[in-house]
Amino acid sequence: MMEEAKHGPPALIGPDDLELLIQALTHSGRQVVGPVLRDEAIVYDHIDSIADLPAGWTDRQAPGHYTLEPRADAAVFGYAVGPHSWKRFLHPPVQTVWSASRDAGDGLGFDLAPDPARPYAFVGVRACELRAIEIQDKVLRDGATPDRAYVARRDRVFIVAVNCSQPAETCFCVSMDAGPRAKTGFDLALTELLDDDLHQFLVEIGSEAGAQMLAGIPHRQADETALSQANAVLERTSAGMGRRMETDGIKELLQNNPDHPRWDDVANRCLSCGNCTMVCPTCFCTTAEDTGDLANRTAERVQKWDSCFSLDFSYIRGGSVRSSTRSRYRQWLTHKLANWIDQFGTSGCVGCGRCMTWCPVGIDLTEEARAIRAETGVPK
């Protein structure tokens, strides 16, 4: 499995060593973020210790449904992705871009919002999420007009990935070639191995920073048994995908079918609420709101997550270009699965399934794409 062992051979650590890793990341001045149990879900938040992780919990997901369930073991990463994604940290939902105030004379002073002081360390990043970060990099960092704040956060983040051991009913990363194995884009990658009485993590090293971090905590070299156990975990996960997306010819399929009757059908069910775009780890759109105080002394520009499901999103002089839910849903799905390829050279979907789990009415994009394929000339 180790095509890329250039930063060192895979290692094995135990739960106590993972605790030391979290502490080492904290001591290196980073804010450590990882999975925690909150409000009946597994979300991403600040962690101090392995004790903050959702040990012994998993999730059951279906379109429009999410429930936590206890596990039979003490796995700390035994769940699939939840309502949060890492874009909440790299590309936060609400952030001030600049503020302005009048000086003593008649002039105006502008201040750019400061960069966050502490770099992040993410613990528990899944393969689909690594791909999502890579996709957001293309949009927010590597394009002609980089997003300053994104770049500042992104370039300093330390990533501890986790290979998935338990796919959800809503997962289809295999279809999107985005998982479940973390291949690139991490500093360290863990595979949680649970035996009757042995709890350990296989650690792969993805960067020099990762190698250094690992060197600071107790570890031993991985043996063949551990490597094949990790492979078995990933094979099981690949085989257990709850959903599938046919990607062959999908760009043409969607681009050639703007008048398909399925768009009317989904428009009857869709609430235009925007949840799908908010939870999608690749959706990047924002709006800018400018406000001032009544006394005309200060003003501020605040950037907020926006969504192609709002009417304002396509508002130009005279009205909204996409005034029907039909046109908004079609825009979303066609951009995500087809036009994204023209624009950024990759699909905008990584198969994480968030948009269907967190759609209040459980609209399943794999089902919508399948329905369009079923009644068109595009080969299956």
Add this chain to the structure above:
Amino acid sequence: MAKLSRLAVWKFASCDGCQLTLLDCEDDLLDLAGAVDVAYFPEASSKMAQGPYDLSLVEGSITTAHDAEQIRDIRAQSKHLVTIGACATSGGIQALRNFADVSDFVAAVYARPDYIDTLETSTPISAHVTVDFELQGCPIDKRQLLEVIGAFLAGRKPVIPQYSVCFECKRRGNTCVMVLGEPCLGPVTQAGCGAICPAYRRACYGCFGPMEAPNIPALSEQWRQLGAGKRQIRDVLRTFYGWSDPFRRESEAHDH
């Protein structure tokens, strides 16, 4: 120094909560007092100057013949007229009378029903006069109110999003209560409150009224799948904004 804009605040059938939101603006209230001439605001000051006014904020719904006459007069005296709150914007909770016979209520509640002179219905201001902007909420949000006042003073469009509560809920990082199994009005309700209820694990009550493109039949279909009955669906829709068109149509579909 340029002449200050003249502000008036009016009240019809309502609980005063929206006007109180204005008084609740604390530090900003001083800025407001400096930026406008508060010409008419009986809740706050005994000074009651004559019109015309540059901006009239109107709270409350129209429930008497006298109200219906007065609002026309206010409109005539106001350069801009902005309604504040659910009552002024959709008839309010008192518009529940519109679904029944008001004389039955009057007979049941008052010792001397003959003293009561009221209209059959409680209606929004826009049913009587042209309204320049409707600020939704029961009560309204104070930051939004300041934004609307500031925008009208500056002659720009207020930044008041009309998308769903879900936008704010997700930005806030809440876990969706509806996906966890609780019927919620958030997806069809306009943002503005900051998704307060879901942040405390309560489903949205819809107190900010319908969002820009509410698909309530699709939402109530999902509620049925979550176990909600006809009666429950009707009652949930028939509160603060029960008389707004989209909420009314869907509650009536669950009447029998």
